[in-house]
Amino acid sequence: MKPIQLFVLTTAKFIVRFVYTLSRFFSFGEGSNIPGKIVLWIFPNILELLIPRFKNGWIMITGTNGKTTTTKVLVELMEKSGYLICTNARGANLISGIVTSLLLVDLRTNQEYMADYAVFEIDEAVLIKSFKYFQPQILVVTNFSRDQLDRYGEVDSNVTHIMELVSAARNRCKVILNGNDPNIIRIGSVVNPEDRLYFGIKRENKETDNVLLMEQDTATGPEKLEFPPLDLWAEAIQTEYLSGSRFTINYKGGSLPIKLELPGVFNILNALAAVAVCLTINIELGKIEKVLSQIKPSYGRSEHFHYHGTSVYMFLVKNPVGFNHIIELLSQAQGNKRILLLLNDLVADGTDVSWIWDVSLENLWKVAQVKEIVTSGTRAGDMALRVKYSNPPNLPLTVDYMPKRAFKELTARIAEGEELLILANYTAMIGFRPYLLKVCSK
Amino acid sequence: MELKLAYFYPTLMNLYGDRGNVQTLADRCRWRGITLDIEEIGIGDAANLSDYDLAFFGGGQDKEQLKIGQDLITTKAQDLRAAIQDGLVMLNVCGGYQLLGEYYRPLQGELLKGLSIFDLRTEGGTWRAIGNIVVDAELEKGKKLSLVGFENHSGRTYLGPGCNSLAKVVIGFGNNGEDGLEGARYLNCFGTYLHGPLLPKNPELADYLIGLALQRKYGKADLTPLNDTLESQTRKYVMKRVATRPLLKGKTR
Numbered sequence: 001m002k003p004i005q006l007f008v009l010t011t012a013k014f015i016v017r018f019v020y021t022l023s024r025f026f027s028f029g030e031g032s033n034i035p036g037k038i039v040l041w042i043f044p045n046i047l048e049l050l051i052p053r054f055k056n057g058w059i060m061i062t063g064t065n066g067k068t069t070t071t072k073v074l075v076e077l078m079e080k081s082g083y084l085i086c087t088n089a090r091g092a093n094l095i096s097g098i099v100t101s102l103l104l105v106d107l108r109t110n111q112e113y114m115a116d117y118a119v120f121e122i123d124e125a126v127l128i129k130s131f132k133y134f135q136p137q138i139l140v141v142t143n144f145s146r147d148q149l150d151r152y153g154e155v156d157s158n159v160t161h162i163m164e165l166v167s168a169a170r171n172r173c174k175v176i177l178n179g180n181d182p183n184i185i186r187i188g189s190v191v192n193p194e195d196r197l198y199f200g201i202k203r204e205n206k207e208t209d210n211v212l213l214m215e216q217d218t219a220t221g222p223e224k225l226e227f228p229p230l231d232l233w234a235e236a237i238q239t240e241y242l243s244g245s246r247f248t249i250n251y252k253g254g255s256l257p258i259k260l261e262l263p264g265v266f267n268i269l270n271a272l273a274a275v276a277v278c279l280t281i282n283i284e285l286g287k288i289e290k291v292l293s294q295i296k297p298s299y300g301r302s303e304h305f306h307y308h309g310t311s312v313y314m315f316l317v318k319n320p321v322g323f324n325h326i327i328e329l330l331s332q333a334q335g336n337k338r339i340l341l342l343l344n345d346l347v348a349d350g351t352d353v354s355w356i357w358d359v360s361l362e363n364l365w366k367v368a369q370v371k372e373i374v375t376s377g378t379r380a381g382d383m384a385l386r387v388k389y390s391n392p393p394n395l396p397l398t399v400d401y402m403p404k405r406a407f408k409e410l411t412a413r414i415a416e417g418e419e420l421l422i423l424a425n426y427t428a429m430i431g432f433r434p435y436l437l438k439v440c441s442k
Numbered sequence: 443m444e445l446k447l448a449y450f451y452p453t454l455m456n457l458y459g460d461r462g463n464v465q466t467l468a469d470r471c472r473w474r475g476i477t478l479d480i481e482e483i484g485i486g487d488a489a490n491l492s493d494y495d496l497a498f499f500g501g502g503q504d505k506e507q508l509k510i511g512q513d514l515i516t517t518k519a520q521d522l523r524a525a526i527q528d529g530l531v532m533l534n535v536c537g538g539y540q541l542l543g544e545y546y547r548p549l550q551g552e553l554l555k556g557l558s559i560f561d562l563r564t565e566g567g568t569w570r571a572i573g574n575i576v577v578d579a580e581l582e583k584g585k586k587l588s589l590v591g592f593e594n595h596s597g598r599t600y601l602g603p604g605c606n607s608l609a610k611v612v613i614g615f616g617n618n619g620e621d622g623l624e625g626a627r628y629l630n631c632f633g634t635y636l637h638g639p640l641l642p643k644n645p646e647l648a649d650y651l652i653g654l655a656l657q658r659k660y661g662k663a664d665l666t667p668l669n670d671t672l673e674s675q676t677r678k679y680v681m682k683r684v685a686t687r688p689l690l691k692g693k694t695r
Contacts, residue, residue, distance in 0.1 A: 352572075354592055357639050386642075388672060
């Protein structure tokens with residue numbers, strides 16, 4: 001490493017750590033984006049120094065939902081197989097967050113490489129802008145659906161951009177695609193068959209199709225759409241409500257029973273995406289079973305807390321498809337549930353909250369036995385209106401713009417054996433989780 | 443009492459939660475004991491629109507808008523024009539609003555012809571108007587109403603003398619950001635850029651549409667008042683929030 005490069009990296013590292021510590025000390029939020037932003041302002045080309053510092057290159061995970069969980073599962077699988085990995089700090093998936101994450105770990109400036117792989121989740125719009133710098137070895141696309149339309153372009157044009165970038169890649173880029181998602185399967189057509197892997201859930205019957213809840217690709221319509229044969233798939237799925245699921249993973253004639261503690265069909269797909277990457281870099285299928293069964297949910301994604309004997313679950317819901325997946329999960333079991341819905345309209349959430357009207361909320365009333373709904377966050381009223389106009393059964397509906405007060409009053413009414421389910425969009429989750437950690441045990 | 447609603451292209455033109463408008467009309471009818479029969483009208487369906495009392499046409503992504511543009515003209519234009527002349531109560535949002543005008547001319551690509559029901563033309567803009575919007579409407583002489591919603595469009599719409607505007611912009615961009623106007627009205631046909639969706643937070647407008655439809659079909663419209671405390675509190679809260687924050691405007695990539 002040249003002295004000037006060493007100087008830049010050391011200075012950048014110092015700045016990031018200083019700002020990160022400062023912002024966490026004074027609780028300016030999570031502190032994962034601001035340090036990177038400052039470094040990028042001082043050294044706009046810092047990524048050119050950081051990107052080549054991985055022995056086997058970059059693995060990037062993008063998509064609308066499931067990025068954080070897929071990345072977490074993949075990192076755990078790879079680390080248990082002996083790889084040294086660098087990954088996102090706390091799901092920060094914009095460029096500034098990635099820079100912060102890279103500079104927070106040991107840079108090993110005395111060695112040629114800082115780690116074996118960089119495994120990063122990246123926001124789809126950011127990926128499109130920065131693909132040419134990262135030149136990933138492997139690109140995972142979990143799914144695409146409409147998300148934050150006030151911020152990003154349309155699903156269709158995003159997919160087209162990714163196809164152009166992959167086919168123009170300088171390095172050979174392998175793609176790992178959700179073969180159940182009609183919006184993204186066409187990405188596979190721009191690479192050679194040996195450079196792509198489709199994962200998914202075997203479509204056994206109409207019921208499986210229904211639980212997949214993929215957004216329809218309106219460009220072609222379902223009648224004309226042909227799903228590709230899956231290279232890696234899950235079948236014989238048994239869901240166990242909030243405690244996870246059991247299924248078998250099938251690949252090249254081999255099959256492996258899996259127990260996953262992460263609940264919901266969407267998490268089976270996240271696990272499959274991670275397993276697909278492992279198979280691509282030649283980690284044996286047999287090695288992953290035990291690791292998979294021990295993985296805990298990540299940050300705010302079906303995370304389990306205990307509040308004075310009550311089970312409290314927190315779910316991040318930030319778009320219609322993701323929200324529908326949680327409704328599908330909650331509908332797997334009857335039981336007395338009280339629900340706290342937190343909806344914010346800050347810039348990071350998308351200031352347009354109209355997407356809640358694309359959620360099939362009415363499905364929640366069918367079996368879930370909801371006893372009460374409380375809405376909170378900066379758009380608590382909008383959320384309550386959505387509930388009011390969804391044919392709910394006769395249940396108490398309360399609006400309280402102060403989340404903590406809403407939580408306190410709600411928990412005071414909880415009876416034994418009832419669950420509290422908190423569904424929150426991005427900044428609402430980020431803002432409320434520290435409070436949950438304070439008042440609950442895990 | 444019974445009303446029938448034609449829901450245009452519900453699977454293709456369903457952006458930004460616009461289906462909430464139909465849900466709101468349906469619920470507010472149901473709560474009053476009025477049956478609202480919703481029929482979906484898709485590509486190729488030649489509906490006999492004279493059977494209907496209400497119609498809704500929402501927004502879509504560009505590719506969907508292109509797909510339905512031709513169908514609209516070949517299978518529905520004549521019938522829809524006649525129904526609107528006859529007083530059909532119709533709400534059109536964003537893409538639907540633009541397609542009821544004479545044309546939509548994108549910055550690049552071909553001109554998309556509309557139905558020319560509204561005397562208006564829409565030109566593609568270089569950036570999108572995105573953000574919360576508050577407008578003042580006067581639905582009947584003396585019946586003033588503030589509407590709140592969210593707009594997200596790159597089209598600039600200019601009204602001709604053949605139709606009125608729906609409202610005046612208080613905060614936001616509106617039809618074109620120049621003349622301070624928002625939306626259009628021709629007879630009982632309404633067009634607007636307001637998503638949100640529009641009707642849940644503006645129940646007076648929803649009731650006004652239901653009332654017009656009842657008036658047309660039964661010659662009278664006695665709407666039982668509903669408990670709209672949640673609706674009016676939410677609207678008041680959002681208007682306050684919008685007024686105290688800078689307007690957000692984004693640029694397209």
